[in-house]
Amino acid sequence: MQEKQEDDVSRRSFLSNTGKILAGVAVASSVFASQEKNVSAYGYETGFKYVKLDPEEVGRITYENYFKRWCASSVMAGFVEPLRAKAGGLWKDFPIDAMRWAHGGMAGWGALCGTLVGAGTVIGLVTNETDVSEGMANDLAFYYSNTELPSYQPKKIIKTKLEQMTLATTPVCHISVGRWMRASGKAFLSDERAERCARLAANIAMETTHMLNNWKDGKFKAKHALLFNVAANGITSQNNCADCHGHSVPPAETYTTLKE
Amino acid sequence: MQEKQEDDVSRRSFLSNTGKILAGVAVASSVFASQEKNVSAYGYETGFKYVKLDPEEVGRITYENYFKRWCASSVMAGFVEPLRAKAGGLWKDFPIDAMRWAHGGMAGWGALCGTLVGAGTVIGLVTNETDVSEGMANDLAFYYSNTELPSYQPKKIIKTKLEQMTLATTPVCHISVGRWMRASGKAFLSDERAERCARLAANIAMETTHMLNNWKDGKFKAKHALLFNVAANGITSQNNCADCHGHSVPPAETYTTLKE
Numbered sequence: 173m174q175e176k177q178e179d180d181v182s183r184r185s186f187l188s189n190t191g192k193i194l195a196g197v198a199v200a201s202s203v204f205a206s207q208e209k210n211v212s213a214y215g216y217e218t219g220f221k222y223v224k225l226d227p228e229e230v231g232r233i234t235y236e237n238y239f240k241r242w243c244a245s246s247v248m249a250g251f252v253e254p255l256r257a258k259a260g261g262l263w264k265d266f267p268i269d270a271m272r273w274a275h276g277g278m279a280g281w282g283a284l285c286g287t288l289v290g291a292g293t294v295i296g297l298v299t300n301e302t303d304v305s306e307g308m309a310n311d312l313a314f315y316y317s318n319t320e321l322p323s324y325q326p327k328k329i330i331k332t333k334l335e336q337m338t339l340a341t342t343p344v345c346h347i348s349v350g351r352w353m354r355a356s357g358k359a360f361l362s363d364e365r366a367e368r369c370a371r372l373a374a375n376i377a378m379e380t381t382h383m384l385n386n387w388k389d390g391k392f393k394a395k396h397a398l399l400f401n402v403a404a405n406g407i408t409s410q411n412n413c414a415d416c417h418g419h420s421v422p423p424a425e426t427y428t429t430l431k432e
Numbered sequence: 433m434q435e436k437q438e439d440d441v442s443r444r445s446f447l448s449n450t451g452k453i454l455a456g457v458a459v460a461s462s463v464f465a466s467q468e469k470n471v472s473a474y475g476y477e478t479g480f481k482y483v484k485l486d487p488e489e490v491g492r493i494t495y496e497n498y499f500k501r502w503c504a505s506s507v508m509a510g511f512v513e514p515l516r517a518k519a520g521g522l523w524k525d526f527p528i529d530a531m532r533w534a535h536g537g538m539a540g541w542g543a544l545c546g547t548l549v550g551a552g553t554v555i556g557l558v559t560n561e562t563d564v565s566e567g568m569a570n571d572l573a574f575y576y577s578n579t580e581l582p583s584y585q586p587k588k589i590i591k592t593k594l595e596q597m598t599l600a601t602t603p604v605c606h607i608s609v610g611r612w613m614r615a616s617g618k619a620f621l622s623d624e625r626a627e628r629c630a631r632l633a634a635n636i637a638m639e640t641t642h643m644l645n646n647w648k649d650g651k652f653k654a655k656h657a658l659l660f661n662v663a664a665n666g667i668t669s670q671n672n673c674a675d676c677h678g679h680s681v682p683p684a685e686t687y688t689t690l691k692e
Contacts, residue, residue: 282668284544296530408542
């Protein structure tokens with residue numbers, strides 16, 4: 173298989189110059205991203221076919237699988253099981269548990285929420301343009317961070333009833349789970365926390381299904397600009413700087429002009 | 433394809449009880465993990481074959497690919513390109529750029545370093561037992577966090593010479609990159625930072641190759657206990673609590689006994 177790639181010779185020089193221009197300036201990240209798209213995006217070939225799926229079915233399978241497979245692989249199961257039946261082909265040989273290592277933010281390290289690794293993998297396998305797959309991943313990180321979750325209500329509850337929802341403010345497992353634990357008063361090793369992550373996984377799988385269904389219909393358009401984070405903060409980052417930096421958030425120009 | 437799965441009925445009750453017992457106690461996480469293994473691990477089938485690879489070749493391909501594909505996909509390229517030639521089969525249809533969305537800690541969000549998503553994906557695709565894939569991912573997170581990197585020296589430098597190495601203390605992109613930027617005085621949008629991440633990607637790909645080659649020889653044994661983080665801190669986490677919490681690190685019992 174050959175990937176169709178555009179020359180990216182100008183990318184770094186563009187970014188480097190842009191970084192200098194942007195130093196210390198609050199920028200419209202959409203402008204940054206629209207220019208960025210032209211120099212770094214490229215198409216690629218994939219044989220993993222997508223057919224439109226029922227978000228409710230994907231959510232249910234994901235939820236049910238969580239209790240044996242945890243976050244990343246449960247989202248994989250939510251897509252791979254129906255895609256094996258409805259799209260076939262390469263999905264028949266894709267091992268659902270290939271992404272299980274990502275549970276708990278990578279084997280429990282609390283970094284990127286495993287549901288997003290599962291969802292991102294499905295997105296990357298079926299879409300065939302980097303700006304589309306990254307646009308969906310970016311929108312999904314916004315959804316995860318800025319939506320009160322979990323809102324998914326299973327028709328058949330597996331562990332326990334649950335009412336507490338929280339705003340994660342970040343796609344990072346440790347903070348997302350920690351905020352929910354603080355709000356609910358429930359420990360990590362409780363049935364409630366497991367139920368929470370199972371429902372959250374269903375939410376993420378369903379939101380991903382909506383995006384992929386739109387894409388299949390030719391209607392997907394990313395809601396948020398790519399690399400807004402680098403443009404705004406001069407480093408890979410989120411919108412929750414004060415969570416860790418408190419009152420000492422390094423200014424963006426620190427990162428764009430350091431000894432250059 | 434059917435996954436061989438053991439019943440995990442007792443897993444949550446085991447974890448729940450263990451959590452109560454461990455509350456406030458400094459525990460030998462190896463004990464925790466050795467028990468954990470028996471109740472949550474299961475085998476799974478995969479058709480992605482692994483043949484032993486030359487770490488230098490994997491590192492070189494990864495390094496060279498970084499400048500067009502960024503972190504996650506460059507590690508994928510380091511493995512998929514030689515495996516297509518030497519193992520064939522399903523690798524021929526695996527799109528290298530399926531994981532590109534993970535660059536910069538998920539489309540620039542700075543969460544889990546993309547090199548680890550790429551490496552984890554390869555590990556998960558070829559190993560066929562969850563405790564092996566998670567054991568490798570866990571060891572790799574330790575290697576990433578506790579090793580001065582990048583130490584990789586390309587035979588043919590692509591962007592610029594580079595001397596600065598740093599200890600990330602975490603698998604999180606933002607902190608890993610930020611520490612290096614602070615130490616080097618170089619901005620995110622500099623050639624030096626790109627060169628740093630390219631060499632780091634090569635290091636991670638090479639370490640992964642060593643582990644997979646050992647596994648292929650039947651000699652892989654995880655160095656670190658699984659879920660040490662949950663056992664030690666009562667939540668998915670790392671060993672860098674003070675990085676964000678400063679002097680106010682919540683005690684582990686907060687997380688294991690909250691209103692239970």
